[in-house]
Amino acid sequence: AQRVTQPEKLLSVFKGAPVELKCNYSYSGSPELFWYVQYSRQRLQLLLRHISRESIKGFTADLNKGETSFHLKKPFAQEEDSAMYYCALSERNRDDKIIFGKGTRLHILP
């Protein structure tokens, strides 16, 4: 069965330090992977997706099919990065279903 695992509920990082939010998935097909972010009092929004290979707000994520991982990274954390981050997987079939991990709260310490 398809599954998205985010092992950390909470990650606290000092400002300026590197950030890595972990995401592992299990899926038998060829998945599309995403990171969504929810800042305080704002809507959930797309941060980035693996297919576009872009960097948004300094964040990058590489799909590693061998390790079935899609970790989110940023070299230097900023206070405004504090938010809830969700890894998500899209199933490529008729249903177009999208499932999410449990989320990781990132807290940037001053």
Place this chain on the structure above:
Amino acid sequence: DVKVTQSSRYLVKRTGEKVFLECVQDMDHENMFWYRQDPGLGLRLIYFSYDVKMKEKGDIPEGYSVSREKKERFSLILESASTNQTSMYLCASRGGEKLFFGSGTQLSVL
């Protein structure tokens, strides 16, 4: 910009009441979704729809039903609300590979 509108931001209902949560999108998207968001559990898919009058069960459909009579509107129905359905409910529509979320409805069942 895509707009996904959820009719109520906060809702308080009593156990056993029938509850309707409404969601409207303005971008002619075919796919729409209902999730519930709970601390520590992330986003869990309740139901989704890939066309008018079409619906598919998500991971936690028990106690819920949906209605999609028009393309722009996707309603979530709690036939007989229970206290364990107290949660934040998020509606989303899909444009390409991207989900656009509403601002959410915080439902409290007393």
